[in-house]
Amino acid sequence: MLQQYTSVGVFLTVGALFVAVTLLVGRLLRPHNPYPEKLAPYECGEIPVGGGQVRFNIRYYIFALIFVIFDVETVFLYPWAVVFEEIGLFAFVVMMLFIGTLVEGLVYAWKKGALRWV
């Protein structure tokens, strides 16, 4: 029983050693020259304003929730698009039902004012 875990143990040890060794070697070899531009966080070339740990408005959560739903929809749409030609009409109907349900939810949220920034 325990022998089956030997490979796991070896894997863990090698993994830990690999990180330690690479970091150590890198530290010994690389030049050390920090300056402010280099230390600034990179965000698509924008110049950062303020700190990263600010309070987010609680009102974002409803947008985030609705976003997640359509994010998941995209995940479903990709494999559907790949096999669409093989399954044909049935796949189309099923996906339309799925999207229709999501759209109804979006319309509901919209009409109820969930998307309004108050």
Added chain:
Amino acid sequence: MQYVLILPEILLAGLGLVLLGMDLFAKSKRSLAVAGVIGTLATLVAVLANFGVAPAEIWSGTIRVDDFAQYFKVIFLVILGLVFLFSHEYLEKRDVRMGEFYILVTFATLGAFLMVSSLELITIYLGLELMTIASYILAGMLRQDARSSEASIKFFLMGALTSGVILYGLSLLLGLSGSTHLVAIAEALATSPNTALITAAGVFIIAGLGFKIAAVPFHMWAPDTYEGAPTPVSAFLITASEAAGFAVLLRILLVGLAPALAQWKMVLAVIAFVTMTFGNVTAIVQTRTKRMLAYSAIAQAGYILVGVAVATPQSVTAMLFYMLAYAFMTVGAFAVVIMLSNHIPSEEIEDFKGLAQRAPGYALAMTLLLLSLIGIPPTGGFFGKLALYRSAVEGGMVWLALAMVINSAISVPYYFNVIRNMYLAEEAPAMELSARTGLKLALGIAVAATLLLGVFPEPLVGFLRTIQVMP
């Protein structure tokens, strides 16, 4: 063919989506309740049409359609229909968002449907989450009422924790057997040497589902949640949510954990005993109606657990019978509570004072339903309890049967306290008591069914004997 088998689920999901659309565009929210009743009836017809169909598993065994599932669906639909009928005036008076209420209660029922119509752990868990997440929101729908928020938050925290506990138990079963299907799990466990892990899985699953059915010692959330939630929601949770928990408990214990069942019988028997005794003794000292009914619900869960502990075909039949009778009598009693709280918002047991003079019809109906909850003939509650009692004696658990009888005696004072207030207390200030047709209809159906189940139990019992939990 497979779409016919899941037609009830399709119809119920469709009903939820229709209600969602109607909530946006319908001028009168009353039409939502009407649509809800029609949709429930249509789903009921689809469920009844599937009775007697040979058990079938579709979609790689994720959905199982058999009479056991159909029967529970009938129970859920009865409760859903009655909730649609009697909620409107209450929701209007308390300024609850009606559209959301009707939509969520429909989707919660859909979750309960999924829980019972599968032998596959992931589908069961999915249904459980759908039902409980909708229930968390439902419990907190009285947004001006701090106690409703408390009910919702307590329910959510405990529910999230116990979902995790159940999931851990289920993952152990998956790890032991390599399958999420209960039949395959039973086969793998029968030959598995890991008895300690099987025991651990059983502990997690029984404890987790024990929370869902509010069995002692996992009941601490229940009284606060049932008291604080809007009254129609309490009625729904106490009956539908509990019945779904029992259905899953039966499926997992009698199918998946069948090889290890013997070691759980005594544990379950002790839980049943403690649950009914605690519920009954604590209910005696309550002065608020919903809190009294909450502890009464805990006690009733103890009675139903007797059927799980005995675990014979007779006890399962008795359980199934009792759960239908329980749904009718509890929802009916809540209909009277709702009627009364539409006029007197305090919801104290004292509010029942003089009800026999003010509204003799309601007093008589409440008396019958309470007699059924105690277990006095000629009511469905009596016959169900008798069947549970007999199955316990025949199943070799005479002490548990005795405990049931003693507990029924303990429960008499608090149920009779309500009856005493209605009939014997000096007259309370006169007040016009009225209710809408829907509530009257719901109460009438509940009382008629409770009496019918008590007077003519044989046809239903004969049918229930043919229901198999095991595939």
